[in-house]
Amino acid sequence: MKYTLAVLVEDKPGVLTHVSALISRRAFNIVSIAAGYTEEPDITRITLVVDVDDQYELDQVVHQLSKLIDVIKITVLNDGESVQRELAMIKAASPPERRAEIINLVNIFRAHVVDVNKDTMIIELSGEESKIDALCELLREYGIKEIVRTGKIAVGRGAGTAKES
Amino acid sequence: MERQEGKRPLNGAEIVIECLKKEKVEFVFGYPGGAVLPLYDALYLDGFPHILPKHEQTAAHAADGYARATGRTGVCLATSGPGATNLITGIATAYMDSVPMVIITGQVIVPLIGRDSFQEADTSGITTPITKHNYLVKDVAHLARTLKEAFFIAGSGRPGPVLVDIARDVFVAVTEFEYPETVCLKGYTPLTVGSEDSVAALSAALQAAAKPLFFIGGGVNLSDTSPLMREILDYTGAPAVTSLMGYGCVANDDPHFFGMIGMHGTYAGNLSTKAADLLIGCGVRFDDRVTGLLEDFATKAKIAHMDIDPAEINKNVVADLKVVGDLRWSLQSLLRRLKEIPREKWRERFDPWRNQMEGWRQEQPLGFTQRNNYVMPQAVIGELSRLADRDAVLVTDVGQHQMWAAQFFSFKNPRTFVTSGGLGTMGFGLPAAIGVQIGCPGRQVVCVSGDGGFMMNCQELSTLADLSLPVKLFILNNRYLGMVAQWQRNFFGGRYACSYIPTKTDFVRLAESMGVRGLRVSSPALLPETLREALDCDGPVLTEIIIPEDEDVLPMVPAGARLDQMILGGLSR
Known part of the structure; x- marks a missing residue:
């Protein structure tokens, strides 16, 4: 089962090493990891998607991460109660005669074409994982040169925040 | 000019020594080398007590031994690169047994970090999985605060080794020295007092139990709660067993004590885990050497787990009752609750069970066969x-x-x-x-x-x-x-x-x-x-x-077997 964790950490040197080393040392399965600055200057937020067998294993991930001195707070963000997004950039083969078809697909998905040249185009899409997977699947027919995905980021719905929860 | 007390210009090396004094460190165990030369010069000028072994590994183990025996934080020093890597086994040893230690290593100068410089190793990277926390100090302005935090983290909560890697140029850089009075770590507030309800639940479980078994671990040694533990056993008459790390918390000749459980545990101890209806782990990790085959460990017992580290609960053995907090709090609270019932009542209840265990002890005491003309x-x-x-x-x-x-x-x-x-x-x-x-x-x-x-x-x-x-x-x-x-x-x-x-x-x-x-x-x-x-x-x-070349340690539970599947030893006494 996949769970999304919002991990607030101190923005200090070594913090990503500490987090990633712990994950590998404890043999946890990580689906994605995304880190970035937050509204507070000295706090970094890491969104971690973990694949665990059961609640016990999820608890272990949370408890072990909580032990890290740099980790301030961990919140488990459930699907229904949070907005979860990922950004992808897909470099697809787009011979001039098929460009229109691809752009049509791009529009259906509310994606954007951000770069075009003679044979390829770069398509930018944000959304839930499944939506990105679906577009990738359709574009495969035209030939995909490269896919870059950020990994999921997520925020809880409503007025509450991860640091207050 | 009169210098303001508590704030004076010092170089990084002098700051390290002042911090050691503020932390009341008596000795450092260490070995000099290039990156720590300025620190050693300052130690020399100050006359700070320093113990010089023949190998950095010894410095780490000695600081560890010092900490285990005294309860105080052990401190060791080494230079960059090979000096630091020679400490690794010692740091990992201390980490696994939750020993409070502060390790100070020198690092190459800041401009040389990351260039595969002479005697450079990524000490903080290497030690991340075997330390409670670690730091790389590249700016003398952060040095005093970092050391203050290191000592606080090492000695509080569940203790452990903390490494501070200091770039050589930090030792010679000068700044106003001020030792912080307090630390502010947003992500670290060691838990001391936990939920009283959890202790009440444990106390109730003990009242309902007929065959309780206290399982003592290294946490009782680390938290210096041996007197509380002894009093609980004496008051209730409940028996106790230990892990390797829990020895000494209850004296071996205490009638409530039945020795070690696990791979080389006693017959009575191992059998008791199979018969107990409530097993109370106190500061233990339920290590695989203790549990034997996990599915078959203490199958008839409710498991209660008292520990300061929430991550230990349910890590190896699923606990029915969880008491998360410092044993200094939880054992005290438990004892107070137990005392609400008269001593005789408790003892009346648990004496038959303890006597049953005593029977097992008599049946198969630890023993060995004396071989002719051999020192056994x-x-x-x-x-x-x-x-x-x-x-x-x-x-x-x-x-x-x-x-x-x-x-x-x-x-x-x-x-x-x-x-x-x-x-x-x-x-x-x-x-x-x-x-x-x-x-x-x-x-x-x-x-x-x-x-x-x-x-x-x-x-x-x-x-x-x-x-x-x-x-x-x-x-x-x-x-x-x-x-x-x-x-x-x-x-x-x-x-x-x-x-x-x-x-x-x-x-x-x-x-x-x-x-x-x-x-x-x-x-x-x-x-x-x-x-x-x-x-x-x-x-x-x-x-x-x-001694004889082929004597076995017995009893022995083969790896992956149940605790009652012991190979027993010779029995002549």
């Missing part, structure tokens, strides 16, 4: 236990002798058994004994080692002599890596791959050459007087004891 290792430990001072500290290396020490030494006080439990580090004994003797100058320090483990750090005999540390070292020499050989004998068809070491080294002359007195005994008749002679020596002494 179990007899050596028994004899040492009889002859050693009441407050002696027993230090061991790792292997068969360590298990015999655990089985046959009669521990009386907490923090008197210093041994590498979690990591099982061969070579730990002699270096750790140095730290113990430094920390406990007036006390008798007895170090038992095997011929294999001793040779891993035998250079430290020289340190014993040079520093006049009166450690009493006993080497049980069976010419084998005994524990490896035991497994090969029992599970690998007697194929002794690389475990037989008929060395030509003369341990007695080795000792003498380094300035340590050497004795040897191979006759059982001469054993008591030889041990007596060694213990009565003023200075350090090595005693080589020739």
Whole structure:
């Protein structure tokens, strides 16, 4: 089962090493990891998607991460109660005669074409994982040169925040 | 110009020393080198007490031994690169047994970091999985605060080693020194007091239990809660067993105490885990050496787990009752609740169960068969236990002798058994004994080692002599890596791959050459007087004891078996 964790950490040197080393040392399965600055200057937020067998294993991930001195707070963000997004950039083969078809697909998905040249185009899409997977699947027919995905980021719905929860 | 107290310009090296003084550090164990030269210069000028072994690994184990025996944070120093990597085994050893330590390493100067410079290693990267926390200090402005945090983190909550890697140029940079009074770590507020409801639930479970079993771990030693533990047992009459790390918390001769459980646990102890209806783990990790086959561990019992570290709960064994918090709080609270019921009532309830366990103890006590004309290792430990001072500290290396020490030494006080439990580090004994003797100058320090483990750090005999540390070292020499050989004998068809070491080294002359007195005994008749002679020596002494080559540590639960599937030992007493 996949769970999304919002991990607030101190923005200090070594913090990503500490987090990633712990994950590998404890043999946890990580689906994605995304880190970035937050509204507070000295706090970094890491969104971690973990694949665990059961609640016990999820608890272990949370408890072990909580032990890290740099980790301030961990919140488990459930699907229904949070907005979860990922950004992808897909470099697809787009011979001039098929460009229109691809752009049509791009529009259906509310994606954007951000770069075009003679044979390829770069398509930018944000959304839930499944939506990105679906577009990738359709574009495969035209030939995909490269896919870059950020990994999921997520925020809880409503007025509450991860640091207050 | 008058300098304001508490705020004066110092260089980084002087700041380190001032911080050590503020933390009331008595000694540092260390080894100099290029990146820490400015720090050593400052130590020299200050006259700060420094213990110099022959190898950085010893500095780490000695700081560890010091911390285990005294309860104070051990401090060790080493230079960058190889100095730091030589500490690794010592740091990992301390981490596995939750020993409070601060490790200070030098690093190459800031502009050279990351360029594969001479004697550069990514010390903070390497030590991340084996430290409670670590730091790389590249700016002298952060040095004092970092050291303050390091000592706070190492000694609070569940203790552990904290490493501070300091770039060489930080030692010479100057700043206004001010030692912070407090630390502010957003992500670290060690839990002390937990939920009273959880203790109430445990107390209720004890009232409902007929066959409760306290399972004592290293956490009771670390939290100095041995008196509370003893009082709980005495008040209720409930029996207790221990992990390797919990020895000494309850005296071996206490009638409530039934020894160790696990792979080399006692018959009564291991059987009791199968019969108990409530097993209360106090500061334990439920390590695989203790539980045997996990699915079959304590199957009839509700499991209660008292620990300061929430991550330990449900890690190995699923707990029905969880008491998360410092044992200093939880055991006190439990005792108070237990006292709401008269002592007699408790004892009336639990006496039959304890008597049942006593029956098992009588049925299969720890024992061994005396072989003709051989000094038996179990007899050596028994004899040492009889002859050693009441407050002696027993230090061991790792292997068969360590298990015999655990089985046959009669521990009386907490923090008197210093041994590498979690990591099982061969070579730990002699270096750790140095730290113990430094920390406990007036006390008798007895170090038992095997011929294999001793040779891993035998250079430290020289340190014993040079520093006049009166450690009493006993080497049980069976010419084998005994524990490896035991497994090969029992599970690998007697194929002794690389475990037989008929060395030509003369341990007695080795000792003498380094300035340590050497004795040897191979006759059982001469054993008591030889041990007596060694213990009565003023200075350090090595005693080589020739034991049979093929003696097994028994009882033994084979790896992955149930705790009641023990191979039992010879029974002559």
